Amino acid sequence: ADIGDEQSIEQSLSTFSSHMHRIREFLAESDDSTLVLMDELGVGTDPEEGAALGISILEKLQQKNAITIATTHYSQLKSYAYTTDRVENASVEFDLETLKPTYKLIMGVPGGSNAFEIALRLGIPQEIIDRARTLLSEEEIKVEDIINELNQERNRYQKLRQEMEEYRNHEKELKEKYEKMIEEQQEKHDKEMKAAREEAEAIVEETKKEARRIISDLKQKDYNQRSEVDRAQTSANQELKELSQILETENEKEREKVSAADFEVGDQVRVRSIGRKGEITALDQDKKEAQIQAGIMQVTASLADLVKVDIPEDNEEKQLKNYRVQKSQHVSPKLDLRGERYEAAQYKVDKYLDDAFLAGLNEVEIVHGKGTGALRQAVEEVLEKNSHVEDYRLGRQKEGGMGVTIVKIK
Structure with missing residues (x-):
């Protein structure tokens, strides 16, 4: 390092000579592992x-690949740094108001001497x-102008950067x-909805109970008007059914708001429509x-049809298998509805299809008789909407013809 002034009268060393004495050693001993520090290079002459x-x-030290810092x-020298590869200008910011350095290092911009401004102040x-x-030369004026312009641009950039931040x-x-x-x-809206x-739903359920009670009372009071009561019951049930469907439609709309962000690959879920549980694979x-792996089945399901569960797949499969073995011992492959009323028949068919699915039956027979065709229509309404039904048809001649419906279970 060559820092400070080591001039000596005793040793006949001027400021310039003392600097050159040290720099001679740098040039002789420096290499690519050397850091050279020089203060006021070339001063004193x-x-x-x-x-x-x-x-x-500087050129010689650069050839020797020594890391050099010179003030x-x-x-x-400032112009040299601009036009030479691997050489960079830098300066320490100086506050002209306080006449003190701010100690902020500015890379890429040479510092001005500020001699005139300091002298004036x-x-x-x-x-x-x-x-x-x-009295300044054109080159010196040009360099100073460049430095001033660079400093102005830097200040403008810093101001813009600050404003942008x-x-x-x-x-x-x-x-x-x-x-x-x-x-x-959204949370408030969801809670209100x-x-x-x-x-x-509570009102609909309560209305159903009240309607059943009233109809039951009417049937007990006047047996002669039972057919009219039955028609009134059917009409009331239909209106309640439509109201329930409206509520279910609204619930379905809410479920459709489910986002993929609510699920991730690897989640254990239950598919509402088929009652199966599995793991999300995509x-x-x-x-x-979502793609669901449910045992050996690969299922594609809407996100709105999924519910997260905690039961591992192997436990769920084991439970389902054991349950089906038990259920299959009690569920008959044939359901006889003859003599049943319209609504009661529909309820029995719906429950029977659930039992048949859980029992693992592939095909069942529903006997409704020929008659007026009302029971057959009631059965078909249920079959059209039930998620366990893959297909159905009327029986062949040897199976019972128009009085029987054969149902294929998924």
């Missing part, structure tokens, strides 16, 4: 010769400063604020669908 000598010294006030008359400016922070705050408001409103649906964000 004619500025032009000192600058030229400084450039030559200077010479504009020639320290009381040197303006006319002397103005005269001094006219403030804008981004403000934008981020607004975004977070509105996202929170939307989330709160859930409460409204639960209240409506998700489709756009279609809102």
Whole structure:
């Protein structure tokens, strides 16, 4: 390192000589593992010769791949750094208001000497400063102008960067604020809708019970008007059924709001429509669908049709298998509905199909008789909507013909 002034009268060393004495050692001993520090390179002699000598010294150290840091006030050295590869200008910021350095290192921009500004603030008359400016060479003026322009651009960039940062922070705050408001409103809406649906479902259920009670009372009071009561019961049940369907439609709309973000590959889920449990193997964000591995079955299901469960697949399969073995011992492959009323027949068919599915039956026979065809129509209405039914047909001649429906279970 060559820092400070080691001039000596006793040793006949001037400022310049003392610097050269140290630099001679650098040039002889430096290599690619050397760090060289030089303060005010080329100072203590004619500025032009000192600058030229400084450039030559830097070139030699660069050839030796020594890492070099040199300070200077010479504009020639600043220009050299601009035009030479692997050489970079840098400066320490200086506050002209306080006449103190800020100790902020600025890469890529050379520092100005600020001699005129400092002299003016320290009381040197303006006319002397103005005269001094006219004595600068064109090259020195050009370098100083470049430095000033660079500093102005840097200041402008820093100001714009600060404004942009403030804008981004403000934008981020607004975004977070509105996202929170939307989330709160959505939560409030969901709670209100859930409460409204639960209240409506309770009202429908209570209405069903009340309708059954009233109809039962009417049947007991006047047997002669039983057919009219039956028709009134059918009409009331149909209206309640339509109301239930409306509620179910609303519930389905809510379920359709489910996002792929609510599920992930590997989740254990139950598929409502088929009553099976499995593991999600793939998700489709756009279609809102998932691939489910349910035992040996590969199923594609809507996300709205899925419910997360905690039971492992192997336990669930074992439980289902054991249950089906037990169920199959009690479920007959044939259901006789002859003599049943319309609504009661539909209820029995719906429950029987659930039992047949759980028992593992592949095909069942539903006997409804020929008659007016009302029971057959009631059975077909249930079969059209039941998720366990793969297909159905009327019986062949030897199976019972029009009085029997053969159902294939999924």
